Amino acid sequence: MVTLAEVARRAKVTAATVSNALHNPQKVKPATLERVMAAIRELGYRPNLTARALASGRTSTLALMLSNVTNPFYPEFVLAAEREARKRGYFLLVCNTDDDPATTRAYLEQIAGTLAAGVIVMNTDLGERELAQTARNGAAVVLCMWEHVRASRTLPCVTADFAAAGSLAAEHLSELGHRKFGALVGVGSGGPQSRRLGGFAQALAARGHPERALAVAESRDTIESGYETASALLRARPTLTSLFATNDLMAIGAMQAAADLGKRVPNDLSVVGLTDIHLAHQFRPALTTVRFPTQRIAAQTIALTLEMIEGGSAARSVYTVGEPELVVRESTGPAPVARRKSAT
Amino acid sequence: MVTLAEVARRAKVTAATVSNALHNPQKVKPATLERVMAAIRELGYRPNLTARALASGRTSTLALMLSNVTNPFYPEFVLAAEREARKRGYFLLVCNTDDDPATTRAYLEQIAGTLAAGVIVMNTDLGERELAQTARNGAAVVLCMWEHVRASRTLPCVTADFAAAGSLAAEHLSELGHRKFGALVGVGSGGPQSRRLGGFAQALAARGHPERALAVAESRDTIESGYETASALLRARPTLTSLFATNDLMAIGAMQAAADLGKRVPNDLSVVGLTDIHLAHQFRPALTTVRFPTQRIAAQTIALTLEMIEGGSAARSVYTVGEPELVVRESTGPAPVARRKSAT
Structure with missing residues (x-):
């Protein structure tokens, strides 16, 4: 590898001049600059960017x-x-x-x-x-x-605005007539997603739903964990007609859990996620979710x-x-009438 | 930011000695080394890793x-x-x-x-x-x-071994009794996936399937493009009972296309992918695929x-x-008998 010192020797200047030619050309006489650039070309010298970063005090x-x-x-x-x-x-x-x-x-x-x-x-x-x-x-x-x-x-x-995102999900489900809500709260890599849950719970309360209408379970931020957690929650609370997951991966797992329990999405169970990753529209049924910008x-x-x-x-x-913005797709629908009656 | 020069002054040594203390401690007398290390600790000096990389001629x-x-x-x-x-x-x-x-x-x-x-x-x-x-x-x-x-x-x-991966897919479908094969070939970011297709076609030929038994279509390496391409292919060739996609994303798109055309996977159409990304087992039906190590x-x-x-x-x-290794899941099954008869 050609070094700056070799360029300096070839151009008959000091290393500092080569450095100036590269980084502060205005400090170098035109004739010298030309000689240095010619040496750089002839030797195939590639300025060491780490050195350049050091010299300029910043990197790009x-x-x-x-x-x-x-x-x-x-x-x-x-x-x-x-x-x-x-x-x-x-x-x-x-x-x-x-x-x-x-x-x-x-x-x-x-x-x-x-x-x-x-x-x-x-x-x-x-x-x-x-x-x-x-x-x-x-x-x-x-x-x-x-x-x-x-x-x-x-x-x-x-x-x-994580809380606002949770609110949008709650308002959507409440407007669809749901009265029994489940929530899967992520506790994964990004830390606990409790603001999203907070917004969801607060919006339910604001719409007059009693605290006991919401059943919460914690989950890792993965499809697999969403599946496991939703399976357990839906078994423990068979009257739930809606599920909110604080991210889309868990929501997708929840839709699969519903299918395996014989619950149709959205006829028997509405599911809403949060984030709007590409998978949300790629999955079937396509996931209703709250989109982050x-x-x-x-x-x-x-x-x-x-x-x-x-x-x-x-x-x-x-x-x-x-x-945040609600994106309604195929995974949410009106609360099932029969179940709604038996549950209230 | 504390510099190496400041450490040198504090330790009453040259900058070169500080550098040696950091990178070639065996070259430094124990008492000097201890003085340098003490100065480093006292000043909170953080070795500049770019400088270190330069000095050692390599980075980590x-x-x-x-x-x-x-x-x-x-x-x-x-x-x-x-x-x-x-x-x-x-x-x-x-x-x-x-x-x-x-x-x-x-x-x-x-x-x-x-x-x-x-x-x-x-x-x-x-x-x-x-x-x-x-x-x-x-x-x-x-x-x-x-x-x-x-x-x-x-x-x-x-x-x-891309060709071997394609072969495994062909052998699996052939053994299941399929006689009409579709293939989606990726032409995306990683370049054309034609070795995979080559292995697939060659294995079909080796098992006595005529060339006309295979219908090929090109697709981008995405779920969306797999969906579009498979939809067109399945419409143009309604007697196909099996589809091979040269990667899993396209295979997942193909399963969705089949569903939208009223074809059940695997009863009416077997689908096999290639790679075994996590989505392959996360999707429903879970995708049969050839796993790369x-x-x-x-x-x-x-x-x-x-x-x-x-x-x-x-x-x-x-x-x-x-x-490569065949991973059989839910998306492949025996060729449908009625269609198989009409197609041969």
Whole structure:
């Protein structure tokens, strides 16, 4: 591999001049600049970008840390964030931390402020205090889609209105005439999805449903766990006519559990999810769900990270992007009349 | 941010000694080493890993380039590769190139040999010649899961036996008594999946099926495109009793197309996929498919990349890992007797 020193020798200049030619060409005399560029071409020298990053004090790379790349929400978010970063001249490197705090810590050590000028943290393996330490080491750190953020926190967070999303699901089911509600609450990689449940429960109460009308069960954020949890819940509560899952994967598992118990969706049981991953419309029956504005959240996250890299500090600590939106498909319908009578 | 120079001043040694203390401690007298380490602790110095990478001439980071992170095969592969890399002390950064050659080129420029010591290339946006150029710039470049590789090529490739996988699907359908076969061939991000089709067609011929028994249609590697293509094929060839798709996403789309055309899977139509992504067992009916040994391919890819980084050259140019394996689930069954009679 050709080195900068070899280029300097060939061009009969110092290494500092080669570096200036690459990074601050205005400081180099035109004739010298031309000689250096000729040497670079002749030798096939490829500027060492790590060195360039060191010299300029910044890199053009962002890192996105997530806990579980096989949960389809994350790849969909990655795609949106990557396109947005690229539009603005940055690269996005993805780090899958595999739900392991030690790995998260090691990635941060390895990349924050050195390989990557900015780090977007979607997983919650580390506490905010530890992440703030990383930020003090020179990297722009932005939290993204953290469900439990407070305005008093030290790191900025771009997030969605989780409670409003839960409310929309509750209002939809209530309007369809349902009176018995089940809820599967995710407790997976992104932390407990309790704000979504909170919004759901609050909207039910606001519409006059008694507390006992809602049966809650916790589940991991996977199709398999949604299946198991919904099976148990539907067996324990055979009069349920509706199920809300705090993410789409669990909702899909719940639809399969219903099918295996001989319940037709939506005739016997309405199911509503949350997020609107691609699978929501790809599955049969297609899933009614509450859509997060993934593209806009990704764009806002990239924009904020770049602002911070470029020297600004975040104006606010919590940026709540857009309005969640109900997307009605095939998995919800009017409450079954007979069952509704026997249950009330 | 504390610098190495500050550590040197505090410890009353040269910067080179601090560097040795970090990277070649055996070269430093124990008393000096202790003084340097104390200074590092007291100042909260965090070694600049980019500088360390520069100093040692290598980094401990690998990059994996893929074309489409939302195709679930890739996240599943990423997870396996990331775990394997981590076990061996390396980090894996994922670059989604979004099916764009210019992005692929830009990522390579940015990372190969500088941010990442080794690059695993799963997408086929760039030709091998251009990738080989990258390798000449000092990075270890390994192709992975390329379907069309020749032993004469310059870059090593870790891949699967695509033709054998196609054969297994054909043998399974033939043994179930099918005589009319449809095939959906992927032409997506990873390049044309024609080896899989070749193996399928060859195995049919070997079992005495005439060429006209096989109807082929091309499709993108998505559920949606599989749905559209299968709908058209099943309408054009209503006597088909079996469908092979060269990947699972298209097979899932095909099952949905069958359902919408009033064909029961597997009673009226058997469907077999290829890869065994998680969705294959998560969908209903669960998909019969031919499994690639994803974990072993990932492990072999990481191992080969590290060998090359650590100075070895690849012993062979094509590493074909493991045997594909038929996984029979709910989407295949005996050919329907009535239709079989009318079709022969």
